[in-house]
Amino acid sequence: MKRDLLTILDVSVEEIEALLQRATLLKERLKKGELDASLAGKTLGLLFDKPSTRTRVSFEVAMYQLGGHVLFMSSKETQLSRDESLRDTALVLSRYIDGLVVRTYADESLRELASHAEIPVINGLTDLYHPCQVLGDILTVREKKGDLDSLKVAWVGDGNNVAHSWINAAVRLPFQLSLACPSGYEPRKDILQRAQESAGDRIHLSADPADAVSNADVINTDVWTSMGQEEERQKRLAAFRDFQINNELVRKAKSDVIVMHCLPAHRGEEITDGVMDGPNSVVFDQAENRMHLQRALLDWLLGSQG
Numbered sequence: 001m002k003r004d005l006l007t008i009l010d011v012s013v014e015e016i017e018a019l020l021q022r023a024t025l026l027k028e029r030l031k032k033g034e035l036d037a038s039l040a041g042k043t044l045g046l047l048f049d050k051p052s053t054r055t056r057v058s059f060e061v062a063m064y065q066l067g068g069h070v071l072f073m074s075s076k077e078t079q080l081s082r083d084e085s086l087r088d089t090a091l092v093l094s095r096y097i098d099g100l101v102v103r104t105y106a107d108e109s110l111r112e113l114a115s116h117a118e119i120p121v122i123n124g125l126t127d128l129y130h131p132c133q134v135l136g137d138i139l140t141v142r143e144k145k146g147d148l149d150s151l152k153v154a155w156v157g158d159g160n161n162v163a164h165s166w167i168n169a170a171v172r173l174p175f176q177l178s179l180a181c182p183s184g185y186e187p188r189k190d191i192l193q194r195a196q197e198s199a200g201d202r203i204h205l206s207a208d209p210a211d212a213v214s215n216a217d218v219i220n221t222d223v224w225t226s227m228g229q230e231e232e233r234q235k236r237l238a239a240f241r242d243f244q245i246n247n248e249l250v251r252k253a254k255s256d257v258i259v260m261h262c263l264p265a266h267r268g269e270e271i272t273d274g275v276m277d278g279p280n281s282v283v284f285d286q287a288e289n290r291m292h293l294q295r296a297l298l299d300w301l302l303g304s305q306g
């Protein structure tokens with residue numbers, strides 16, 4: 001039975017632990033120049049509706065390092081742009097390739113593709129979730145801080161797709177998640193409520209960045225205007241003005257706090273140069289770990305165990 005990764009809730013605690021351990025091992029081996037070709041002869045498709053640097057390149061390189069091949073498809077250049085259905089597209093692609101990473105707008109489109117595909121489908125970002133990002137981020141937090149148990153993770157900014165995946169991560173792993181979002185830009189109520197039913201008061205939402213970062217071990221942020229929201233940019237710049245990660249805010253957290261951003265960043269908006277390039281920032285380690293985590297993920301979903 002094929003497995004998909006559409007949200008973090010698709011994987012159990014034990015599976016997350018196995019992925020993290022495998023990613024750590026593969027990373028260590030890669031640093032020693034050891035590669036294994038567990039996906040030789042397999043092809044991963046990438047079907048993208050939105051731009052990407054990290055997700056595309058980290059998946060492509062991960063697949064090459066596992067001995068496999070990659071086929072990148074901008075959906076504009078496929079027959080999807082001429083109204084071929086998602087169902088037919090999924091059924092056809094399943095005859096050619098061994099796994100599919102999808103980056104699109106509506107989460108429903110991803111679900112529709114996955115429900116018809118006979119191969120594993122991986123969410124490479126939708127308007128609702130970015131699970132590969134947050135699984136990679138958890139690897140980074142573990143490397144820097146050890147176990148996540150009882151760490152305080154702050155999210156300051158938009159209650160967006162990456163925030164939703166952090167909320168789902170808090171359902172699976174026992175850390176404190178304190179979100180500060182401007183009024184009107186909170187995470188979706190249904191996602192938050194469902195998570196709070198499992199995680200209880202470990203997930204806390206306010207509109208106060210200082211409160212969210214107080215005593216935090218990790219500070220996380222993301223752009224104020226996500227892909228597809230460009231027309232709202234001016235309104236958002238005003239709404240998020242007090243939600244910038246700057247040195248003054250970072251000083252309110254623990255002195256060894258790590259600052260994370262999934263990137264791309266709009267320097268000078270949600271995060272200052274001083275913080276991005278400062279001693280607490282781990283943003284480039286974070287970007288690197290996307291690749292290591294995804295190698296473990298591909299190995300699992302497309303490999304012989306998958």
Ligand code: CP
Pocket residue numbers: 051052053054055056125133262263264
């Ligand atoms: N963080 C992330 O997903 O980056 P890209 O949009 O460059 O893929």
Ligand code: NVA
Pocket residue numbers: 125160161162222223225226227262263264
């Ligand atoms: N929230 C951002 C993340 C980019 C990786 C977006 O959706 O544009």
